[in-house]
Amino acid sequence: MDEINLLTEPVDEAESPTGGQGRDRGKPQVPAKFRDPETGEIRVEALLKSYLELERKLARMVEVPGADAGEDARIHFRRAVGIPDTPEEYEITPPHELIDADPEVNRQLHEAGFTPAQVQLVYDLAGERLLPAIDVMSSEFEADRQLDRLIDHFGGEDKWREVAAALGTWGKSNLPPEVFEALSTTFEGVLAMHRMMAGGEPGLVQDAMPAGALGENELRRLMADPRYWRDRDPGVVKQVSDGFRRLFPGSIGT
Incomplete structure (x- = not known):
């Protein structure tokens, strides 16, 4: 078999794996969208339009300064x-x-x-x-502070536990839930409940009153008013006392 000198053998472009494009290797290739599909000629207007759009985008871009960038x-x-x-x-x-x-x-x-x-x-x-x-956190701190005051006021933790249990039982039995909850959240409110319990102050009835008897609702509002259980405002205390007497003739006033 005759040997063929590859250095001098002519290349058939039709049989070449690159289809004759190997000679253009390394040259920039123009994308197909910029060539006329029929003639293969470069569409200069389309190429220029794309270039100008790219310039506009680059102009809007902001370069992030590096560590060595100037002020x-x-x-x-x-x-x-x-x-x-x-x-x-x-x-x-x-x-x-x-x-x-x-x-x-x-x-x-x-x-x-x-x-x-x-x-x-x-x-x-x-x-x-x-x-x-x-x-x-503020509520928890304030609650701890008020609890310390109650323990000190009633003479120690053991005595306070007894008073707290008694007040809980009395308050739930004699006061509307919203009033009991309001009084139970502060030092002054607990003392107000303790005074009511110790003085025999009657609880508020929770069943519906006869038509026209609006004293209970007003009394509930006044009992929840800080001016009554915290400040012991004389005018408010008198209104509560009068309300008790009106609802419970013969009851002990505050």
């Missing part, structure tokens, strides 16, 4: 994404009356590159997440 590049980037030049320029809408804009917090957020929308989100999340948690 001008940083300022340009921050302004492009909406970060104000100073933290004082943040316009914040407080989500709650207990939350105000904090200059030091704003300074740190500005230094970290927060946009106005992101800064507002920080304050909104504080109102949404932190305030309820603070409220719970």
